[in-house]
Amino acid sequence: MNIPERMQAVSINKQDGTLVVQNVPVPELAKGEVLVKISAAPINPSDLSRIKNSNRRDDTTSFVPGIEGSGTVVAAGAGLLPRLWLGKRVVCSSINDRSGTWAEYMVTKAERCFPLRNYISDYQGAMLLVNPMTAIAFFDIIRRGNHKAIVNTAAAGSLGKMIELLGRKFGISVVNIVRNKSQVDILHAIGAKYVLDSSNENFREDFHSLCLQLNSTLVFDAIAGRQTQQFLDVIPNGGSVIIYGNLSDEKQELNLTPLVMGNKKLSGFFLANWINENGLIKTIRSLIRVQQLFKRELKIEIQGRFPLEKVQQAVDTYLNNMSAGKVLLITGSKEVDLN
Ligand SMILES: NC(=O)c1ccc[n+]([C@@H]2O[C@H](COP(=O)([O-])OP(=O)(O)OC[C@H]3O[C@@H](n4cnc5c(N)ncnc54)[C@H](OP(=O)(O)O)[C@@H]3O)[C@@H](O)[C@H]2O)c1
Incomplete structure (x- = not known):
């Protein structure tokens, strides 16, 4: 395939911190790496955190955002796996700040690419790593800990939504915590039985009685901040809270007495660590499982697709209503499609 010397890639405007598109050299390959021609890439909360952190650096010029995406492997560095993936349509993740998926091309390690089945579209395929693999990892943790009911924020x-749907499939009760009434409706529309609105004045009491009723012994918390204390206080003795995000952006102040007196546990989860701990074979098996689930029961809502040059508009659209679905950046099309 003819690979150009230069490409379009998202970067941060040094003057005002907004996201812009620049014409930059196509990144070079090293041993064990592949060059992926990107088709689509989502905006995830972790992308926005990385952008925020890189904004604090003096030199933001070489930073290309985008942790995951889909595309085709168009060139391979030395090694068996890179050659095996050549020509394949893949879901892929980035390995460093200099080459991300919010670009026409990305260089990454071959182990960070996984072939996509024919029935998975480029759009759904672009989002198969971060959230679906995290959902698979959570149910691995739930099974190992023999939990029968969990809480998720x-x-x-x-x-x-994926955790609620998989909970039903695997016979695990999920207490879904959202932050407003319209989000309660979203969960009810997909058939969720247990939904609590944290803005409701009775939230703490309702949470307490539901936890007791279901014996919810594990909380997955993506919000952190003040709410985490309530979880530690209310879950049954011996229960665990796992922090996997910091959407509240609040400073964490905790009274750790429940850990001491109630033998409760507080820990963190980061998908990259789970993948490293479980190795390539288990990761590939999990990805095959994810694709089977996407053939039948799972699908990620998409609220908009934007070309790279509309990246700032894409981010603003996503931040305006994250619950409306993912926003994708797409290459090779100039059209903005909000359907
Ligand atoms: N640790 C890991 O390895 C890992 C892996 C995957 C995902 N995650 C984390 O999982 C979380 C969810 O990711 P996602 O892709 O599902 O996000 P998403 O589709 O964008 O949904 C985010 C949800 O969180 C709500 N939200 C945002 N800020 C909030 C706040 N301050 N308080 C309460 N609710 C808030 C949003 O509601 P609105 O519509 O009202 O904004 C929306 O319903 C993120 O924190 C992400 O970083 C972590």
Whole structure:
């Protein structure tokens, strides 16, 4: 395939911190790496955190955002796996700040690419790593800990809905916590039985009685901040809270007495660590499982697709209503499609 010397890639405008598109060199390949021609890439909360952190640096010029995406492997560095993936349509993730999926091309390690089945579209395929793999990892944790009922926050988001749907499939009761009435409706529309609105004045009491009723021994918390204390206070003795996001952006102040007196546990989850701990074979098996689930029961809502040059508009659209679905950046099309 003819690979151009230069490409369009998103970067941060040094003057005002907004996101812009620049014409930059196509990144070079090293041993064990592949060059992916990107088709689509989502905006995830973790992308926005990385952008925020990189904004604090003096040199933002070489930073290309985008943790995951879909595309075709168009060139391979030395090694068996890169050659095996050549020509394949893949879901892929970035390995460093200099080459991300919010660009026409990305260089990454071959182990960060996984072939896509024919029935998975480029759009759904672009989002198969971060959230679906996290959902698979959570149910691995639930099974190992022999939990029968769990709690999850940010439940009206993409990952939240997946956890509710998989909970029903695997016979695990999920208490879904959202932050307003319209999000309660979103969860009810997909058939969720247990939904609590944290803005409701009776939230703490309702949460307490539901936790007791279901014996919810594990909380997955993507919000953190003040709410985490309520979870630690209310879950049954011996229960666990796992922090996997910090959407509240609040400073964390905790009274740790429940950990001491109630033998409760507080820990963190980061997908990259789970993948490293479980190795390539288990990751590939999980990805095959994810694709089977996407053939039948799972689908991620998409609220908009934007070309790279509309990146700032894409981010603003997503931030305006995250619960409405993912926003994708797409290459090779100039049209903005909000359907
Ligand atoms: N640790 C890991 O490895 C890992 C892996 C995957 C995902 N995650 C985390 O999982 C979380 C959800 O990701 P996602 O892709 O599902 O996001 P998403 O689809 O964009 O949904 C985010 C949801 O969180 C809600 N939300 C945002 N800020 C909030 C706040 N301050 N308080 C209460 N609710 C808030 C949004 O509601 P509105 O519509 O009202 O904004 C929306 O319902 C993120 O924190 C992400 O970083 C972590």
